[in-house]
Amino acid sequence: MKISSNNMSYFNPPRVGETYQQNLTLNNKGGLWFQSFLVSEDSNQESPGSKFQKHIPAAQTDKILQAMASYFRKPYDEIRATDIGIWELELTNTDGEMYRYEGSLCANFIVDGVDLSDLIRDTLGMYELIVFDDHGTDDRIQNITVHYKGLTEIHTRMADYFEDNLPWDTYDEQIVIDRMSGMLRILQTIGQTGTITHTYQMGKMVSSLLNEIYLDRLFSDQEPIQRITKDAPSEDDDYTITITYDKQPEKIIYGSFENGDLPNRWGSFVETLQFFLESYGLGKVLNPRIFGKRKRRLGEYIFCSVVFSDSEKSYYYLSNSDTILEGDHVQVPVGNDGQTIGARVVDINYYTAEAVPFPIDQIKYIVED
Template sequence: MTSFKKICNFSNKWLKKFSTEDSNIQDLMDYSMAEECMELGFSLELGHEFLRKYGKEAGKLAKLKEIIDEVNEIDLLGSAIFLNWRYFNHWAYDQSEILKEDNINWFILTLKHLYHLAARNEYLFKGEIKSFILRSDAMSFGLFPEEGQVIGQDIYLDFEGRISIKSYKYTNQVGRDKNFEKSDFKIRPEEAYRIFYEIKKYFGDKYDPFELMIMDVGSWDAVIENTEGKKYRFNGPLFENQHEDLAYLSVLIRTLLGRMDLFVFDGQAKTDRIKKLTLDYHRITEIPIDRFIFDKNFDRAIWDYKESIIINREENTIEHNKIIGEGCKVYQKFEVEGLIDSILDNFEEEDLFEKVKGNPEDAIGIPDEIRKYKLTIDYDKKPQRIIEGDFDKRGLPEDFPDFPEILKESLNFYNFEEILNPKFYEKFRRLKDQYIYCSLSFGSGEKTYYYRTEDDEIEEGDSVIVPVGPDNHEAVAFVDKVEYFYKEDVPFPLEKTKFIIEKYDEE
């Protein structure tokens, strides 16, 4: 079996020799190079195989730079190094040619890449996961934690779904090893398997031990033991934007363990949750009225309009209520499993709606109208927060626009779109012997053209791809109308009417 650790040592040793400013012939022509290459299984024959695969010019620096990222065969690359070294050692007219800048840089580039490949194979996980331990340390430079603040966590998970979590709190009085809270529980084995599958996918293929460590954040250390008892160790910065796969893993572990307070790999622990969010809106508008129609003692009417949205995590509901005057009240309620979590977890409860500028004293109000709002946020742990003000750009929190955007996007799917939609209630069913004719328009032109189709799912408003012109080149058209005709009633001869190719997918 190839010893990747020995290859790392080999690469490191010769990289230092080629990288030093005072490289000399004696050091670079040391015959130990040949002995070490043969011991690692590198051969001149495989070196020639490297050149056959990547081209003879790969023995020169310019070509090597083009193809080096494609090279992932350790035995071929190591053998290419052996072959090139052997050329200067044995066949070159002048051995000192190896000291030329391009030749030195060729060896530096290949040795660096060889080290990289070997180190990845040395560190990457192999086998099936038996257990997983993750220690996340949130202590970072320049930040002094508060008394009782969680500064680190240890997570243990095995293939049977057993979980043990330790949360360490900062204190001036006792050490880390004593001041912790421990929680032991189980998840289903299939949930543990799902976590292990994603862990293996990342640490068995994508983990890069050479990624730059970010020094001003916390860190994580992981130990993965396979079913053969071998332990693999990994580490990295506790940083949100380090790697999208680690971000996904962090969310997955928090979700399946039911612990949103875990640092995991990205440090994005949620120490609290929004339990309920209520937005109340109140508009009072004074409307001038015609004195000749109404009692002369009343020259103005008051329109008192109220609207509210209540998002309740515990009840898993969203309520939308409107009071349009005294005799008109509209109530709408959504209850969709998982919907509330997906909405509220979009927001960072720590700083949601924190910044409100407010209107200055010289701001001019809306004539005959007052618009106010009240935001009430209830948390699992923190006290209730209430934010009130004018319902306008300055009066609302700076991050308020994100709230209606996310809410509308989440609820649009559930609004009634069919029961009152003429597209459904005015649609005829095609009869057995009828043909489908579609009136299509192109661009901004008003003229329409008949095309046929046998696809009953094409509807008015769809975009389709059709053949156009004598050469039948493809173009996108808009379906203005869909009609059904018997053979004797068709608006354009069957044999002369072109067919729609397919619906147009804008993505």
């Protein structure tokens, strides 16, 4: 396997002395070859960076090669974007046959829930690799802990059942995102009332979340220790954010939990975290989209009504999958040339052959993996 990644672009090019190209080669015997090139002051002169060759455990290279084979043995749609770097890949099988692929540095290749670029970086311990997404870095966040203290008004429908119900109580909330344990935990402590804990033990997905937070530089514009309004955290609506890195000194940010005293990109951090949490939702047992949906009976057809982004008019498409839910975004074929576009499912119904609302032979099927 050989990957050549070049992140040179017009609007956001690497600066003089920074890496613009990396070549990485691996074989199934544990061989590793790496070379990088730096931007030179003289555009006509090549400036070499790191170059080395070493042997690593074959189990590590096998892990990467098997993941690459698993992904690229399927039909690959080339991803191209303007003003962004490119990658080129050569895969050679045991028969000596070589296959070439290429695309832009915005690829998100997932195998068994893990991004291929992150898999390569983590397995080799080379976090500076550009690979397929240009998310390489010479440092990483190991842990983010957000700690909030304040007062909260207790609202509960069960208030009438508690003799000593208090309208206000102390409130403590912690969000911990930890790379080593692969865990994200949200802990809420409401005075003497009790605690609420949400734990996401998601391994590599937590690592990917921390990588995204670091690369988006969500806290990079803050000083290592920032006193915003108050000299130190108090008991009244205060927060402390502690960030631990591989190499950088620990960063501590604290202040009053209000607009203007929070880090400049706090909203972006919240959006990133919410997207991660919403990806897993509340599960199935408490989800009305799940328990409110009946299964298909023998002999029934699944009719899905979908709408496109530019219209509110709905169209029928068939599906063979009972896993599609109202609100899901799907790919559907349009026209006669096999083109597919995105649509949103707004209704699902089941019909026998005698009761279908539209001729079966005139309806196309939703594209399913």
